Amino acid sequence: MDHFALLMDGLCLAGQGVMHLFFAGRLTGKKWKLGHFAAYLLLLGVLQLVSTGLALSGTLSICAGVLELYAISRFGMKNQPSVSWLAAVLAFYISQLSFGMINSVEAALFPRFIGSPLLYLLLFTAQLLFFVLCACCYWAVWKLLAWTEDSQTPYIGLLLFPGLFVFAAELYILQTAYSFFAPMVSLEEVGRHSTLLLLQGMGLAALLCTLYAYRHLCQGFQAQAALQSLTQAAQVQKVYITEAQARYEQTKSFRHDIKNHLSVLDGLLRGGKVEESRGYLKKLESVSEALSFPYQTGNPVVDILLGEKLGLAKEIAAEVSLVLPKPCGIDDFDLCVLFANALDNAITACRASSGAKIIRISGKRQGDFYLLTFENTCSDEPLPPAGTGRSNIEAVAEKYHGAVLTGKNGRQFCLSVLLNASSAQD
Secondary structure (H helix, E strand, C coil): CHHHHHHHHHHHHHHHHHHHHHHHHHHHCCCCCHHHHHHHHHHHHHHHHHHHHHCCCHHHHHHHHHHHHHHHHHHHCCCCHHHHHHHHHHHHHHHHHHHHHHHHHHHHHHHHHCCCCHHHHHHHHHHHHHHHHHHHHHHHHHHHHCCCHHHHHHHCHHHHHHHHHHHHHHHHHHHHHCCCCCCCCCHHHHHHHHHHHHHHHHHHHHHHHHHHHHHHHHHHHHHHHHHHHHHHHHHHHHHHHHHHHHHHHHHHHHHHHHHHHHHHHHHHHHCCCHHHHHHHHHHHHHHHHHHCCCCCCCCHHHHHHHHHHHHHCCCCEEEEECCCCCCCCCCHHHHHHHHHHHHHHHHHHHHCCCCCCEEEEEEEEECCEEEEEEEEECCCCCCCCCCHHHHHHHHHHHHCCCEEEEEEECCEEEEEEEEECCCCCC
16 A cells, blocks of 8 residues: 555645646736646655654645745746736635545545555546646636736736635645544534545635636726727827828918919019029929828828838838728728828837838728738847737728738738728728
8 A cells, every 4th residue: 555655645746837827828818838847846855854854744745845846936937926826826726626526435434444445546537527627627627717827917916915825724724624534424423525625626626616707807898998099099190180181281271372373473484583493493392292292002091100100210211102992991090090000010110120220011902891901120029919909900801891811921011901992891
């Protein structure tokens, strides 16, 4: 039995080490390496020997294990402190909870098999069930958290206290209810263990409900932040639209007066006033330049937006080969959202890269659809997670029954937006 117990302890130790690291890595989106597992397994083995040799309480040894997993997550996987604490607490809580629930069944059913060879098979089966239950709980926690570090890290402290509470309750149950293995179990003991099993199941349900509420709370924070961003973008885009309308009225007025200007020039030339004619032409030239746009797309709102955005990024070369259809079928506000976010992302990516920087913008009509393509220089690093700008672009594409595609080839990033331009969408 001693050799069997040693085998079971080794299997349990190695299995928990793998599951702890896999859960911590999956939860935080970080990959763990073989060296992390070797170091963690060594630390767990040393902790087991020290706990046995010094007869340490189970609570102290488990707390030391949490600290070891925190160290691996914090310094090995490079996670933030709060994230590492949460991953370590949840990993150990779930493993101890699974152990306690299996222990409830063992304490109620296994004593009658003491002395029977069948006990070995039952203990081995219980160990396998422990791993299965533990894996299912890890999967449920991971699915409920749906971890995204950037959005959830600021609020991670909200989970630490509920997690520590259920963890402490589970440790108390393990230390007080399963400190010995009675050779005989009465009906009263069976009822007690069944109650403990129910309480542990309710503890798990409470944790999962807390994680579910936390997930929706984070989604609410994200939606609020996105709404604030959209509100600010809408205010900026209204300015673009107002300015475009003003420029249009100025251009309309200039065209209306062009006959008068030509009559003045004709009179000056007939009178032989060449110098005065040249001066008048220069004034007309300056007025026409003030009314013209550096990029001509056929839409004054987009023309102004391109001129201002690309004009502020003079260190970046720009190529614009784009003529929007008339009628476009796409609201000016939506065009402004699309181009503003795409240009902001492209300019940011270009500034983060080294060497030559360029932005290319093109458009092509395909039946009732119009394809916009934004290409820009980017760094060699992997693309960051999609942010609010990408979400705004996708919202516009969805409104016009289109699609958004992205791709990266070396230091070149491409964003393609397909829109149904046949008619305005409600």
